[in-house]
Structure formats: C-alpha cells, structure tokens
Amino acid sequence: MKKLVLLLSFFICANAFSQILSSNLEKKTLALGEVNRFTVKIDNLNNQEVKAAAKDGLLPFHFEEIKDSIGVQSNSYHRNIEFSVFEEGTYTIPELEFKVGDKILKTIPYEIEVVNTAQKDDVINDIMNNKDVKLDVTDYWQLYKWYVLAFLALIAVIIAIIMFVRYGRKSKDSPVVATNQTLKELDSLKKKKYIEEGNYRSFYVELIDISRKFIAKQYRIPADVLLTDDLVHLMKENNTISQDNEKIIEDVFFRGDLVKFAKTFPDQQTMEKDFNEITDFVKRSSKDIEFENLRKDV
Known part of the structure; x- marks a missing residue:
C-alpha cells in the first residue's frame, strides 16, 4: 500500500510540473474564403521560454493568415491564428514544433477540406424588371471607347516590337x-x-x-x-x-x-x-x- 501511494505521488508530481500542449481547430470543413481558427496552448511553463515559428509564419503557404496573436504568461503560452483558404481541395496542417526549454513539443496534424458552396444551378433573380434604353452614337462611344483605344494601343505595340526586332540593337545576353x-x-x-x-x-x-x-x-x-x-x-x-x-x-x-x-x-x-x-x-x-x-x- 505504501509503494502504491509513492507511485501515485510520483505520477501526480511529474504531471504537475511537465508542460502540457493542446491544440484545437475550429472547423474541419470550410467554404472558400471562410475564416477558421487554430489555437495552441501550452501549460506548466514554469517561466521557460517558448520558441516557435515567427508571427504570421506558422501555417503552410496554402493558408492565408489573417491574424496571429500570441499571449505569454509566466506559466502558459497561448497562440490564436485566424486564416482562410481561397482554393478548393484538401489541405493539411502538419505537426508543428514548439520548443520549451530543451524539450520539443508537437501538435497533432489536422486535415481541412475546402469546398465551393456556390452551385452552378443556383437561380439569380432580378430585383427589377429590365428596361429598354435607346442609345445614340455618343453612348456607344462611351461604352466601347476603352476597347477601341486598347485595340489601337495593341496595334502600336506590335508595330513597335516589329520595328525593334528588325532595326533595333539586340540587348546584351552574356x-x-x-x-x-x-x-x-x-x-x-x-x-x-x-x-x-x-x-x-x-x-x-x-x-x-x-x-x-x-x-x-x-x-x-x-x-x-x-x-x-x-x-x-x-x-x-x-x-x-x-x-x-x-x-x-x-x-x-x-x-x-x-x-x-x-x-x-x-x-x-x-x-x-x-x-x-x-x-x-x-x-x-x-x-x-x-x-x-x-x-x-x-
């Protein structure tokens, strides 16, 4: 009975003074551009320094980090990251390392599915009925003048390139x-x-x-x-x-x-x-x- 009490006391003391890392991902499925939150918490620091990836640099490049807040106290470390993903697919947050003193702690990996919630068969209803509007030459010019000017500019660029290739000096390429x-x-x-x-x-x-x-x-x-x-x-x-x-x-x-x-x-x-x-x-x-x-x- 005395040995059991000693072992139990040793187990409680070991856990009381060891660092505990926990992580949480708010959503496993996201819509395109939807904001998600990823949090990491480390307890029982005992005034030890925590080293990790720099601010706004913890997650892989697929994840667009919006906010990366870090809170450090004498006995705890808290990091809250808000992010979005703008491409459909399945993405992984890998194991992330946090160094506490001489000890390396790692989070568990997470898998996130990003979906496009818009459906191609969705019906878009007009708020008002369409109206017939009569346009004159000036109106057509206002509508299409930039296209005309862009077309003329493109022709000018093509002519300039041809002239340069034919008559201009070749750039150095050594x-x-x-x-x-x-x-x-x-x-x-x-x-x-x-x-x-x-x-x-x-x-x-x-x-x-x-x-x-x-x-x-x-x-x-x-x-x-x-x-x-x-x-x-x-x-x-x-x-x-x-x-x-x-x-x-x-x-x-x-x-x-x-x-x-x-x-x-x-x-x-x-x-x-x-x-x-x-x-x-x-x-x-x-x-x-x-x-x-x-x-x-x-």
Missing part, C-alpha cells in the same frame, strides 16, 4: 550580364536583414526566387516553372551545371521547400551558409558556361 544582375539582387536581399532578424521564411522565398530566375536565364533551364525534384533531375541529365554547383542548388532548394511548409526552422548560421554558397555559385557560373561552350565546339 553570362557576365546575368551574373552581375543576380549579384545585385542578392546584395539587395542581404540588406533586408532577414538573416539577422530570423525571418527565415521571407529569406528563403526570395533567395530561391532569385536563384530560379538566374538558372533559367544563365543555363536555359526552366527552373522558374519546375518543381524542385524535377529541376534537380533535369540538371543531372543536362550536365550543364557542375556537380559542385548542382549539390549547392539541391541542398538549398530542398531546405527552402521545408521552410515553406513549416517543417524546419533554420538558424542564422545555416542561412548565412546558404546565402554565401548561392553567391559563390552565381560567381562560378561563367565557368560552367565556358566549359559547356568548349564541349559543344568539340
């Missing part, structure tokens, strides 16, 4: 031009101080967008429209990019995808490393182009 332009864009990204502020989501979105545009222009690979898996596969088949550069692109792009879906939270050192490696890759790209040109000549 590897050096693409490299210098991309280095300027990377420098602008660095000045936004996303790394110093820990805004990893915005950092990786812009870094990968700059890299994709550069690969598409420099190597004639449709990196701006391909998924990461398809891009990596095409690079390995194409052999235009050196293996060292391929490895950098593969590592940074896959890490960026994990960040986008809130599956990893890189630290400042990792972001610095990825930025420097992409910058070095851009600077070395001209060597890839020179090697490819030599290979074609042979």
